[in-house]
Amino acid sequence: MSASSKFDILAVLLTMAAFSSTALASNSNVGNQCAWNPSGPLGLLGQCRAAYNPTTASRASNWGPWTQRPVCVGPKANRGPAYCAFVKEDFRGEAGLLVLTSPEIAAGDDSFVEDFDPRWTGDTGRRPRPAASDAPPFEVREIPGKGLGAVATAAIRAGDVVLREHPALLQLAEPAEALDRTQAIWVLEEGFVRLPRRDQQRIFDLSRSTGGHVLEDIVRTNTFGATFNDVAHFGLFPRVAVGGKGGAAPVAALSIPAESVVAPQDRDWSAITRYSPRTLELEVVAYKNIQPGEEVSISYSMLNMLSDDRKRTLQEWGFNCTCALCGSPAADIAASDARRARLQQILARLTDETATGPSSAAAIGELTAEMDGVVEREGLAAQAGEFYGMVARAYARAGEAGAGARYARMAVEGMERFAGYDDERTAAARGLLGELGKVGGA
DSSP: OOHHHHHHHHHHHHHHHOOOOOOOOOOOOEEEEOSOOTTOGGGTTOEEEOOOOTTTOOSGGGTTTOSSOOEEEOOGGGOSOOEEEEEEEEETTTEEEEEEEOHHHHTSOGGGTSOOOGGGGSOTTSSOOOOTTSOOSEEEEEETTTEEEEEESSOBOTTOEEEEEOOSEEEESSOOTTOOHHHHHHHHHHHHTTSOHHHHHHHHTSOOOSOSSHHHHHHHHHEEEEEETTEEEEEEOGGGSOOOOTTOOOOOSSOOOTTOOOOTTTOOOOEEEEEOTTTOOEEEEESSOBOTTSEEOOOSSOTTOOHHHHHHHHHHTTOOOOSTTTTSOHHHHHHHHHHHHHHHHHHHHHTOOSTTSOOSHHHHHHHHHHHHHHHHHHTOGGGHHHHHHHHHHHHHHTTOHHHHHHHHHHHHHHHHHHTOTTOHHHHHHHHHHHHHHHHHOO
């Protein structure tokens, strides 16, 4: 049976299984003033909506900015908030968006899902921003021994945005404990069948790895960490997800090979992902120069993991590590693990605020030099910004505000490049630089 036929059957079954929505009465959902407004000064008079109430709201005006009436379940014994499927069929004018979250979180700031002028995001001109519809500088090909992968069709410079995409789905990372799996799956199904059919197909064609319920499997296999209204969610970005397997035609423009784990010898991975909590975009950014014909790939694991942890993490995604490092002789793997373990010791020393921590500029300088050596050898530059923030704070505790400010500036530069301009860690680094700059004159 073809993937399309399976999809048709699934859509019919989910629609037939849908429960009738509760009869709802009218109520105004417009309430308190928004705490902040990411859309710019023209929206300062806008208001936040009160949390959607499934027992009182009925008119479309009570659902805004959502284009479908939300579908909710309450946790058993009414312990905790409701769990709902919120749908906007024309998110950013591109595609549908399904948000699985609580009414309180969804009501936090509805400008997140309204259209806005991107010039108000504060990141204008800092990096190339291709439109979502622009042809990407790569094509999906079959890669021997790996399956489908993205191969560059043009030269890509380090720092270039290779691809950016808004989510098709956002799912609350930690629903109420009283919400059981059956309820969560029902809300997922109800939200899914309310998306435009083309978006249902995009999601259904993605890879699966865990078995069980099809949609639940797809979400587990393909989501990235994200936030929505400052609360942790999982985000599904179909073009940046894993392409379909088992004969299913992949719709993903970028297939992320499971084999692309950090390898210090040849660094199999060549790009990173960067999420914006203000625009809800996920960007794929070139980590190094990529030549035509080279694979565009990102890592599934945290960059500084030890080998056993890296393999275990990939297995949780349903893959085995076959990168150059994982396939290296045991002695090389052990040497890499030793360097990474030493890096953890250095970071622990730098962040030690007790009397046993480094108290002199000389001691901090020695630790920092050793840290830089490991970062270079292990190919961990994408994490250097976070590390430099730790160095800056260590210098500040030692009374060396000038040195602290220098490393705080390096932290900001690294975080803006690799985490994103509006990432909360970048904001924290800027705050640290502001504090130390006043004292150290940086």
